[in-house]
Amino acid sequence: MDANTVLLVFIxxxxxxxxxxxxxxxxxPWLQRRLPALVAxxxxxxxSTVFLEVLPEAVEARGEAAFAWAFASFVALALMEWALGHHHHDAEVAAGHAHGHAHPGAPTLPSALLASDALHNVGDGAAVAAAFLVSPQAGFATAFAVIVHELPQEVGDYALLRAAGWSRARSLVALAAVQLTAAVGAAGVLxxxxxxxxxxxTVLAIAGGSFLYIGAVDLLPELRRGPDSRQRVVGFLCGLLLIGGLHFAEAFAGGHG
Incomplete structure (x- = not known):
């Protein structure tokens, strides 16, 4: 582990x-127009990051045990979300809730929301660090996937805090403090x-299971909701093509290196 890798992780x-x-x-207004495509x-x-980068690297490092860790992570995340009573990545519902629309799945206490967010961020930071330790390419793909799915998630969390009566400043300070837990996860892995x-x-396998749950259970169903299905499908395909294109370009370059 060199200094450049550590620097890339914390950037x-x-x-x-x-x-x-x-x-x-x-x-x-911009968020309301763009959130469907962004979530997709x-x-x-x-x-695409799970199947093209994270799980293959985890299997190479841990063998078939990687699948058991990924499955355990998938199940644990499902149980955690059910226990907290909060569909953590339903950003569009959360944005609607902020405008006064009731939603029975919203958390009763902001503390439950922030605790769930902190645990999630620890895992994200650990996944980014583990991926960069494998290779810069795996690190960049994982970090990009984390950042992209973090945006709609945190927009939803901000909306829910505001709907709970928190001021703009208090909501932003709380979310900023919670973001620091990602650095804790990264440092722990390093x-x-x-x-x-x-x-x-092991961390990559756990990340693969959690990413699979978030993408397939929390985010993918959004493609079938609302009237703007074309925007959602286009957004989904762009996400697949971006990571897939980078992966195959890397493989092509490696084959001719």
């Missing part, structure tokens, strides 16, 4: 943190792999 984590404040920066784009990038090298593959 990626910092950009992820900035995405967490997007709800208080971007204009509300996030689903495409997450799913330090842990020095003493337990197999941790890298």
């Amino acid at each position: 990626a984590v910092g950009l992820d943190g900035l995405a967490g404040l997007a709800g208080g920066v971007l204009s509300e 784009f996030a689903a495409g990038t997450l799913l 330090l842990g792999t020095r003493y337990l090298p197999s941790l890298q593959g």
Whole structure:
């Protein structure tokens, strides 16, 4: 592990943190118009990153045990979301809730929302660090997928905090503090792999399972909701093509290197 890798990890984590404040920066009309395509784009990038970058690297590092870790992560995330009573990535519902539309799945306490967000960010930071330890290409793909799906998620969280009566400043400060937990996850992986090298593959497998859950269960169903289905499908295909194109370009370059 060299200094450049560590620097890249924390740059990626910092950009992820900035995405967490997007709800208080971007204009509300723009978000309402673009959120369907953005959520679909996030689903495409997450799913293509899982199957083209994260899981193959995890299997190479941990063998067939990677599938067990990914499955356990998928199930654990589902149970956690059910226990918290919060569909964490339903950003469009959350944005509607902020405009006064009731939604029975919204969390009763902002503390539950922030706790769920903190746990999620720890996992994101760990995944980014583990991917960069494998290769810059895997790191960039994973970091991009994390940042893209973080944007609609955090816009929804900001909307829910505002709907709960929190001021703009208080909501942004709380979300900024929660974003710091991603650095904790990244630092934990960077330090842990020095003493337990197999941790890298395990973290990637866990990330693969959680990304698969977020993309397939939380985000992908959004493609079938609302009248603007074309915008959603285009966004989803753009996400697939972006990560897929980068992956195959890398493979082509490697084959001719």
